[in-house]
Amino acid sequence: DAKTTQPTSMDCAEGRAANLPCNHSTISGNEYVYWYRQIHSQGPQYIIHGLKNNETNEMASLIITEDRKSSTLILPHATLRDTAVYYCIVRHYTDKLIFGTGTRLQVFP
Amino acid sequence: ETGVTQSPTHLIKTRGQQVTLRCSSQSGHNTVSWYQQALGQGPQFIFQYYREEENGRGNFPPRFSGLQFPNYSSELNVNALELDDSALYLCASSPGLAGSYEQYFGPGTRLTVT
Numbered sequence: 672d673a674k675t676t677q678p679t680s681m682d683c684a685e686g687r688a689a690n691l692p693c694n695h696s697t698i699s700g701n702e703y704v705y706w707y708r709q710i711h712s713q714g715p716q717y718i719i720h721g722l723k724n725n726e727t728n729e730m731a732s733l734i735i736t737e738d739r740k741s742s743t744l745i746l747p748h749a750t751l752r753d754t755a756v757y758y759c760i761v762r763h764y765t766d767k768l769i770f771g772t773g774t775r776l777q778v779f780p
Numbered sequence: 781e782t783g784v785t786q787s788p789t790h791l792i793k794t795r796g797q798q799v800t801l802r803c804s805s806q807s808g809h810n811t812v813s814w815y816q817q818a819l820g821q822g823p824q825f826i827f828q829y830y831r832e833e834e835n836g837r838g839n840f841p842p843r844f845s846g847l848q849f850p851n852y853s854s855e856l857n858v859n860a861l862e863l864d865d866s867a868l869y870l871c872a873s874s875p876g877l878a879g880s881y882e883q884y885f886g887p888g889t890r891l892t893v894t
Contacts, residue, residue, distance in 0.1 A: 705882070714784075714870050714872075714887050714888050715823065715870070715872075715885045716885070717882040720882060756822075767813070767825050767828060767836055768813070768823070768883060770815075770823045772821065
């Protein structure tokens with residue numbers, strides 16, 4: 672079973688920041704937090720990952736709380752092409768990804 | 781750099797038949813994982829291959845089997861197809877097993893069992 676809890680769906684206006692929350696209260700010390708997204712009918716796409724520090728790349732920022740029990744993925748300026756299902760995953764060294772049902776983000780004009 | 785490719789794109793089979801799906805991993809990647817994604821669900825882990833050996837398996841019956849070749853490409857075989865096997869089958873490759881490596885997914889093979 673997935674170790675994360677995410678809202679089923681969210682809306683965001685184009686050009687605004689999209690903040691996608693994720694709860695992972697049972698995360699262990701050596702598990703990373705990963706985010707993937709899946710645009711309709713495509714394979715999932717890696718976005719970002721982190722262990723305990725906040726991370727930023729060209730796609731997004733990942734904010735992990737100090738107790739590591741929750742995190743937020745931030746898309747700073749959402750576009751229509753960011754409409755997708757976003758998956759938050761905690762992952763052990765075995766490299767296995769366990770997907771939940773994710774958050775369906777709808778970006779509207 | 782070539783990404784992960786899968787073939788075929790779409791496939792229609794009859795219940796009871798056998799199917800083989802193929803995946804070419806990204807250059808330099810020695811680990812391949814297979815996932816099944818039913819409509820409206822997240823991908824479910826089937827199994828993983830690392831340097832030609834199975835390295836972990838999800839909750840799938842033995843009629844789901846796989847291979848990894850010396851060039852790290854991979855096959856997923858499903859015997860005695862059932863209607864519930866209809867799904868998108870995804871292959872993902874990564875440069876190793878360590879937890880900090882991201883996985884790169886292919887576009888998937890859409891299997892329909894009638």
